[in-house]
């Protein structure tokens with residue numbers, strides 16, 4: 210029986226995950242399809258129940274469902290529990306297990322960015338959404354001693370800090386208001402700067418004016434694109450990296466969880482690059498015209514015409 214893996218999001222059309230996962234199944238001789246399911250929040254609980262059927266290997270979960278899925282699965286891994294977000298579901302018989310492979314994906318991205326240098330201990334994170342939660346948990350467990358989170362809506366950053374209260378009890382995790390003078394002061398004290406906002410995803414905006422970025426920072430943008438933020442940071446003398454490694458390695462970890470096999474990393478990376486060349490920038494997938502039209506429709510196989 211052909212097995213099914215589904216990406217559940219809203220919207221999910223043109224997903225980068227679809228490009229790399231189907232190619233990986235085919236390459237490894239795994240008889241499985243990777244399908245894109247655009248499901249509105251109201252349909253989420255029924256959608257998750259459907260995964261208990263024998264033909265499903267598991268799922269990816271993306272915006273806006275990563276947090277809502279948490280109470281709908283039977284068991285959470287440590288990373289899913291700690292972040293309060295699930296991006297991958299596997300099966301134990303009919304039971305559903307929630308994982309967060311964004312965390313190991315971020316760790317690989319951070320390691321590559323730091324390279325041979327000593328792992329820094331101070332970081333500034335811009336954003337407080339699901340991506341930021343994986344980043345902050347990755348930094349806490351990597352041994353960072355001071356992490357400052359800036360967010361447009363301060364209460365969300367405060368909620369994130371509160372959420373990690375216990376796991377961050379040994380270090381300083383702070384939420385700060387989004388004011389340029391405060392960001393500038395914190396950037397002068399840090400070594401790592403991560404953009405986990407979606408600013409720059411759909412246009413050429415940047416979260417921080419280039420003149421505020423000091424030289425020699427290690428700068429990561431979760432967006433899979435050479436954003437203005439990264440161009441400005443590089444011009445300021447920083448070492449920069451985009452979201453490719455995080456995206457690739459969260460996908461590779463999910464592939465291994467579903468199949469028990471090592472992921473064909475080179476192939477997956479090539480497929481990502483092809484999708485990017487085709488204009489897709491979002492880890493999550495972007496609407497193709499009227500995204501709502503697909504909501505109630507039949508599942509769409511990755512790569513198939515909409």
Ligand code: NDP
Pocket residue numbers: 272311314335336337338339340341360361362363365405406407408410431432433452453455456457459491492493
């Ligand atoms: P969320 O929707 O959960 O969070 C979005 C974040 O961006 C919030 O902090 C939000 O602030 C902020 N934001 C959005 N627009 C603005 C704006 N105009 N001004 C200021 N702040 C803004 O999304 P995710 O956390 O899941 O994703 C964030 C980014 O990270 C996306 O670009 C996504 O593609 C990328 N990502 C990449 C991954 C990878 O593997 N490379 C993995 C996960 C995410 P507020 O709370 O104030 O609204």
